[in-house]
Amino acid sequence: MxxxxxxxxxxxxxxxxxxxxxxxxxxxxxxxxxxxxxxxxxxxxxxxxxxxxxxxxxxxxxxxxxxxxxxxxxxxxxxxxxxxxxxxxxxxxxxxxxxxxxxxxxxxxxxxxxxxxxxxxxxxxxxxxxxxxxxxxxxxxxxxxxxxxxxxxxxVGLDVGDFEMQVATRPGDRAQADRERLRGRYAVLCPFTTRPQKHWFVEQWRDVAIGLADRGLRVLLLGGPGDVEMVDAYIEGTAVESRAGLTTLTETSALIERAEILIGVDTGLTHMGIANATPTVALFGSTCPYTDTTRENAVVLYRKLECSPCRRNPTCEGRFDCMREITPAAVLAQVDRLLAP
Incomplete structure (x- = not known):
């Protein structure tokens, strides 16, 4: 060696x-x-x-x-x-x-x-x-x-330094995100994940989307090809624009990097927001959250109940009380705090 x-x-x-x-x-x-x-x-x-x-x-x-x-x-x-x-x-x-x-x-x-x-x-x-x-x-x-x-x-004795996460993108990815930005300042929503107990509720996403639009932000919905069939439920009655399944992973990262703010559940795209230093509101319930995001512009909302975190074994019979207790008002309050001049 x-x-x-x-x-x-x-x-x-x-x-x-x-x-x-x-x-x-x-x-x-x-x-x-x-x-x-x-x-x-x-x-x-x-x-x-x-x-x-x-x-x-x-x-x-x-x-x-x-x-x-x-x-x-x-x-x-x-x-x-x-x-x-x-x-x-x-x-x-x-x-x-x-x-x-x-x-x-x-x-x-x-x-x-x-x-x-x-x-x-x-x-x-x-x-x-x-x-x-x-x-x-x-x-x-x-x-x-x-x-x-x-x-x-x-x-193992590595020089940990600042030990910051990194997500590389191509120049073309960033150029595409810049073109999106020219159409107006935007927020991104990342609602899709692998387990139902990690989801937030559709009607709450809609309320947040309307609140973001009221604050003068376009709202983009991000996700992968497997999420496309669920998109309509999230954007109905809102001005949300879906990009789910339309961008590669590195293009998605560039969109996140150029966003004013990201709101998401415990999913890879939400973690990309923190890696890209994008103001981020992360919603946790069934999984054990990281409460120390290492960034002042990233916050985790988590309502710890007696059954928390249940991980893969929820006991609430599908109510997902821990996620239900995170309200749109609480999320939008964090948006206002993180975007305050």
Missing amino acids: NEDSPHVLIVRLGAIGDGVFASPLIGAVKRTWPDAKVSWLAEPALASMLSVNPDIEEVVVWPRQRWQSLLRSFRLLALFREVLDFRRELKRRRFDQVFDVQGLLKSAILARLTGAPQRTGLDSGEPTGWLMTRVLPKSRNVARIGSEYLGFAEA
Whole structure:
């Protein structure tokens, strides 16, 4: 291993939000070893965002869906061959260190396939120790955004510096956002997420959209292709303009960067708002929130109940009381505070 210029592979496979949370590791590696090469192993969706980052040498794409398709169709020999080919490609890159910050069995297996002499992972409770050279406990400072990644960086001796999240965009992405801005100042709403208990209620989004319009802001609704079929419910009776499914992830990030304010639930696009230093109001309920956003212009609204956070096991029979208690008036009050001259 070249101690002055190691080739480091970061493993964080999916989940846009966790990719944003883990992004400060890139800068931490480069501050520690200015001549280091940083690569990242990710699934295609996250890879599309990481691939434009100038500090990343290469994004290695893990074809998870392809492998799952082969497994479901019992094409086991073809799957075995593809795994061997993938291992060969990983070993060819001669990584010196692997930082598996996902900490799951699947990510640890991929880390082991690299053949890197040093493989450090996070402890998630899954049996990964036999695949790693070192397993680290997760940070207990859950109040800070991205705390587990900061704790990991400190534990492996990286120069954490300001440890700020980063989302790179292309010049064309920013130009498109600038054209949007020329049409008038705008706010962005990010209501879509993966679990119903993390959602806010449609009628409350409409009330906030109307309130933002009353404050002289255009309102853009952001989301991915899978969210398009739900758009009509959110924009009915409002002047909201949907961009869901119409922009790439990096184009979406540029729109967020140019926005006056972002309002969103616990989803990757909301975390992008904080990464881009856009004034952000984040709405949390079933998930344990980061109350320390590290930015004065980002706030988390969270109503902690006896059952909070329920994570994936809500006990409220679909009422989602923790989210119901966050009112449009409370959200708009934060908007006024963050946008005050």
